[in-house]
Amino acid sequence: MHRRKLLQWGLSAVGAGLVPLAAARADDDIIGAILQGKHPNAPVVPAAPPVGLRPTPVETFAAQPAVEPKWVKLRNIHTDEKLEAVYWENGEYVPDAVTALNHVLRDYRNDEVHPIDPGLYDILGKIAEKTQTKAHFQVISGYRSPATNRMLSERSGEVARHSLHMDGKAMDIYLEDISLQEIRAEALGLQLGGVGYYPKSRFVHVDVGRVRAWSGT
Known part of the structure; x- marks a missing residue:
């Protein structure tokens, strides 16, 4: 879930009085964990390759035998x-x-x-x-x-x-x-x-x- 949507969801819930303050804080902790990828329900995002370390394709050529005069x-x-x-x-x-x-x-x-x-x-x-x-x-x-x-x-x-x-x-x-x-x-x-x-x-x-x-x- 997008961070803005998660925050809006948490704030609206508190503003409406649907959850107690402690619960709201707990939700904030869950939201932070999700955003940091530590929560078990956090989406898996593939890591980007390090800049400048991506392997470069190398063209291979068949070795030509030397022809002696x-x-x-x-x-x-x-x-x-x-x-x-x-x-x-x-x-x-x-x-x-x-x-x-x-x-x-x-x-x-x-x-x-x-x-x-x-x-x-x-x-x-x-x-x-x-x-x-x-x-x-x-x-x-x-x-x-x-x-x-x-x-x-x-x-x-x-x-x-x-x-x-x-x-x-x-x-x-x-x-x-x-x-x-x-x-x-x-x-x-x-x-x-x-x-x-x-x-x-x-x-x-x-x-x-x-x-x-x-x-x-």
């Missing part, structure tokens, strides 16, 4: 050109690095440059990670022009006439601190393309063609 280290054994480059960063291949890699992996016999499939760098990167190599990949053959591939095919029956080297989709490699057997095993385990093993010639062929494996000399 991808590196490749290689050396063209014919020109002695070395390159260590970040070829993939922020979700895409780095154009300048890819261009520089295309140049290093050119056909050294006639200096013809051809785009190299970046998937080859992914294969090299995974082999490097699995073998924990500290060395550059030694590249015996990257891109081959049709003229060079034809010449090599006529010399050796182990060079395919329609080699993926002509499309910039194959490399012949080795590492100075990792055995050929381990390089071959890791390349086979990736299942990302063709793997040729040439123990006498001391290199492993990797390409981004269909998954297959073979051995040569």
